[in-house]
Amino acid sequence: MRLMGILNVTPDSFSDGGLPDPVGRGLRLLDEGADCVDVGGESTRPGADPVDPEEERRRVLPVIAALRAARPMATLSVDTRRASVAAAAIEAGADLVNDVSGGADPDMFRVCAGRPMVLMHMRAEPRTMADHTDYRDVVAEVWEALDARAAVATAAGVGPLWLDPGIGFAKTPAQSLELLRRLPRRPRILVGASRKRFIGELTGQADPATRIEGSLAVALHCAARGVDLLRVHDVAATRRALQVWAALQG
Numbered sequence: 001m002r003l004m005g006i007l008n009v010t011p012d013s014f015s016d017g018g019l020p021d022p023v024g025r026g027l028r029l030l031d032e033g034a035d036c037v038d039v040g041g042e043s044t045r046p047g048a049d050p051v052d053p054e055e056e057r058r059r060v061l062p063v064i065a066a067l068r069a070a071r072p073m074a075t076l077s078v079d080t081r082r083a084s085v086a087a088a089a090i091e092a093g094a095d096l097v098n099d100v101s102g103g104a105d106p107d108m109f110r111v112c113a114g115r116p117m118v119l120m121h122m123r124a125e126p127r128t129m130a131d132h133t134d135y136r137d138v139v140a141e142v143w144e145a146l147d148a149r150a151a152v153a154t155a156a157g158v159g160p161l162w163l164d165p166g167i168g169f170a171k172t173p174a175q176s177l178e179l180l181r182r183l184p185r186r187p188r189i190l191v192g193a194s195r196k197r198f199i200g201e202l203t204g205q206a207d208p209a210t211r212i213e214g215s216l217a218v219a220l221h222c223a224a225r226g227v228d229l230l231r232v233h234d235v236a237a238t239r240r241a242l243q244v245w246a247a248l249q250g
């Protein structure tokens with residue numbers, strides 16, 4: 001399984017906001033075995049207000065450019081919902097776009113044509129998504145919605161695509177668990193569950209930074225389900241847990 005290391009260049013991300021040295025952290029994630037570093041300039045935690053695109057660009061572009069200069073061969077992604085930010089990030093050296101809105105910006109697929117992309121499922125906006133958790137069958141509806149977005153992206157020439165059920169995005173903790181329990185077996189699934197709230201609810205840990213063991217349990221579950229790409233904060237620990245798990249599989 002491949003790992004996408006999380007690098008938030010934000011003052012307010014739920015677990016790792018306000019990093020003093022984002023470039024140094026990005027380099028460390030690569031040294032720890034991340035296959036890709038995902039640079040984001042907007043917190044999308046439940047209830048978060050949107051960030052002005054100009055400010056988002058100001059946060060992510062220098063970090064992407066510095067990582068690209070230091071590691072010409074590394075794979076870098078930009079975590080953004082805005083086509084203007086995506087275009088500037090690609091110009092600065094990003095290889096792919098990770099879009100938590102699944103390509104809601106009407107210009108996004110044009111910007112991403114000819115490139116790999118991550119499409120994540122959510123409903124509404126981070127600020128309001130906690131009010132949109134009414135599903136008949138969360139697993140069926142999420143994957144149907146993702147397949148529909150993937151068809152539009154493919155028709156626009158975007159690909160290969162990684163599809164992500166959006167753990168915690170317009171999902172209750174119970175729905176996040178259900179999506180993980182019933183992950184489909186298909187190629188190119190990405191899961192981002194690292195340090196998220198459903199883990200804290202299970203273990204009674206309010207502080208996201210302490211939720212590492214629960215995050216590793218999810219990582220091993222995803223490995224057993226054949227998930228291709230895992231988006232994590234704790235790259236070194238996840239890599240070590242997966243090494244032992246892989247050896248146990250023979």
Ligand code: HH2
Pocket residue numbers: 006008010012013014015016040042043044045079098099100118120164166167190191192193231
């Ligand atoms: N989760 C977050 C952000 N981006 N992208 C994908 N593809 N999948 C996810 O599950 C996902 C994501 C939220 O986590 P984080 O970046 O750690 O926090 P914040 O949004 O507060 O910056």
